[in-house]
Amino acid sequence: MTNLVLFENLCPDYQPRPAPYFNPDTIIITKGSFQTKDQRNIVEAICGIYPKAQIIEKLDLPHNRVELDCSDPLELHYQGKKTLVFGTHKSALRYSDEDSNSCPNYWHFSPYGFCPYDCQYCYLAGTPGVKYSPTVKIFLNLLEMLDQISGAASQLTEPTAFYLGKLQDGLALEPMTGYSRIMTPFFAREKHARLILLTKSANVGNLLYLDHRGHTILSWSLNPPEIASTFELGVASTEERVRALQKCAEAGYPARAVIMPIIPIEGWQNIYTRFLKNLLQSVPLDRITLGQICSYSGALKLTERKLGRDNPISKQLEKVKSNDGRIRFPPELRIKVYRHLIDTINELQPQLHIGLCMEESRTFEALNMEGAIGHCNCVL
Template identity: 75%
Template sequence: MIDMSLFEKFGPGYQPVPAPYFNPDTIIITRGSYQTPQQCNLAEAICSVYPKARIIEKLDRPHNRVQLDSPDHLELHYAGKKTLVLGIHKSALRYSDEDGNTCPNYWHFSPYGFCPYDCQYCYLAGTPGVKYSPTVKIFLNLPEILNQIGRVASQLTAPTAFYLGKLQDGLALDSLTGYSRIIIPFFARQRYARLILLTKSVNVENLLDLDHKQNTILSWSLNPPEVSSAFEQNVPSPDERITAMQKCVEAGYPIRAVIMPIIPLEGWQKIYSNFIGNLLESTPLKRITLGQICSYSAALKLTERKLGKNNPISNRLEKVKSNDGRVRFPLKLRIDIYRYLIDKIKKLKPELRIGLCMEEHDTFKALNMESAIGCCNCVP
């Protein structure tokens, strides 16, 4: 039984506006999109904000079976970024399945799929589902997804995270859907379930007046301007992201930063030092998580198509994969980078909790940080 009450309260009243940094030329409406009047309304309202887009109905096809017509991986990738797929996701709530590194497993959910931004290092772009169907997706069955979360949440006995931002940007499409205005009040009513939302978006206007009860933790993925301008295209600048963070601090949300992937450009010590100094002095953070490249070969091939084979990421990567099948920088380089940045953070904010993302046990051991294993962005 799907509880439609939240959707009825907020859904039909929300007027979509175009999502910044996203201008689809095609919208494909897939199986299940019209299963309720509310979904029909939302699909129609989203289509209406892109009057120039070609609208195609493929109601016999699930969202993950939309094929775009290009044999070339890079062309396919960019065609996907211009294609919005509307559909439903029956298994949008999942428990992660990390193995071979120190990451904890955790609940994550997907009202969206993939992302309109264009980060050259994007790991998600090379994952099997996205590689096959690299479209930007909005799943219209949000009440069903929240009911799945509610069922798990009702069994909890301790604060537990539900992560939005693992297989998508958590906020980039919010101005199209208004979903934050349903999801955040939903989590505000939960005793133990906590929303952790990871984004590079600065579209926070929908969030600022909500009664979130601090059950929503907002995390921004950040890099210094020098790194962002070299490796992040079609995305809000780091300064804009920090301004959005500050607005959300004022609205009472707990705020975190994820500095990832740290890319050791020439002069990285000064670049990251300045950036972290400015960030910590301007923005009260509850946690900071550091991470480096930890990608798969399909994603790295795409990175090399965008940047050329001789680029500052590929040039530093190890030739052999780690135990979890990912490719990383050599252990010594990773440790040197973390040691330098952690030292900087501790001098400025000794009490700030520091996490490392997607790291191996040897890294924590070398940094004398084994007690911080599992204290990352994915947990409350």
């Protein structure tokens, strides 16, 4: 019997609150949303906090078949971010299968789909799943997902991460769902399954008093304020994110930071040095992971529509795709940037473990970091 028996109800007694930076004008209720009384309750409660939104029931339509009424990619992108879809996701637990870069494969799961924020570089916006289904989704079969995680974890012989944040922001919609109040105690009781959650939000109120037993690792995607104010719009500021990280570290959660994508604008050396000093002096991190742009042409076209073609990202990108189909900055620039940040971190906190995200093995080799391959944010 799984430890899920303790969580028969989906978010009992939880009073949803509006999520900062998300204001849906349309809510679409799709197939599977009303399978149980709890699911109906949570859908109705969330609809209640957005009284101005138009609510449409399409109970015979799968969540990824919702069609929005526009064809221009940028308009579609923004309309998707104003459309909340409820549904169920039957293959929400997956094992990644990247094999053309140095990333390890790992378990990940999706109680949410996509994200309401407006990062100008968002690579997720260019992935096929989002391109064809650009809405923000809440999946109501969380208990089923946790049951599947329990089943997968029962085959494990050592602690292993289950990652939330690959295909969504892990906490952006938390005030609406209260899902952390189920996930955190669930993982706390698991022998081998651990939750790693990545977010750009500051929505940590629900997490602070939960009994997590160190089995939930919280990770913040961060950039210096000078970068965030241009490239990370409609999302908590860097200061708010760092404050949220501090609160969670004080509540005993293992805490990580992902500095990604590092964007080398003019003066980047001083900007990132100052930022790293402030960050490392103000929060105790278990691990820091660095990464740069590794995106797809569809996402980069959206970036150019938002920032113009002559923006600091597009101007520096390589013209050819890497082996994994992603587009990056040239290797020499990436190595120069990593070297500066790594030296800065080593000077400030020599013991802090540094990982690289979505990088090629030749980059690790050039930085003498082969030993760091496979020790990054998505894994323990």
